[in-house]
Amino acid sequence: MNLPFPIADEPDDIIREQGRLLFAGETEFLKGVVAMSGLPPADRMEVCFAGRSNVGKSSLINALTGRKNLARASNTPGRTQEINFFTAAESHYLVDLPGYGYANAPLAIVEKWQALLKQYLSGRQSLRRAFVLIDHRHGIKKVDEDILKLLDTSAVTFQCVVTKADKVKDKERDPILRQIREALSKHPAAYPEIIVTSSEKGWGIDTLRSTIATLV
Secondary structure, eight states, rough: OSSSOOOOOOOOHHHHHHHHHHHHOOOEEEEEESSSGGOOOOEEEEEEEEETSSSSSHHHHHHHOOOOOSSSSOTTTTTOOSEEEEEEEEEEEEOOOBBBBBSSSSSHHHHHHHHHHHHHHOOOOEEEEEEEEETTTTOHHHHHHHOOOHHHHHHHOEEEEOOOGGGGGGHHHHHHHHHHHHHTOOOOBBBBOEEEOOOTTBBTHHHEEEEEEETO
């Protein structure tokens, strides 16, 4: 039986090399943006990373780029309060979106972030794909649904990247993946493949690099 939203295949050697080359050079922090007026020129392809607080977004970006401290990981929910732009190989932007689902941030700040997020997602022509990170231990929660609906209405293709796969027991993998697939099936903007990763073990990193490299 063909599953909806299958796990993405390992890239072939040619595409794997494209992905390696894209991230082989320096990936540099460009700027943090708190208003649409601060966005860099839309002069190259970009992908963005979204996920609830503590989903492992910073760790994934660091693993992708081979840099330990490019994106700062933190145990404090909501630390990333800006849209952070990084340059990759002078041809791509990697964009780190503010974490959502934070319980400790003041409401006014949350509303400001959400407004900026909506403006960015619906108004950025060079945005090729959003990668929405989902913690493999928990699956898709209600707080994730809000961003998935926003991506649907913004007409931005998003792909689910499952994080922290090494933290899940074998017997729990399939039920959680089933829940994720069922949730994704309700979203027309969802790209029909899932990438399963572990930043700690390096699982799925080549696949994600290759996916980004082929979004030309």
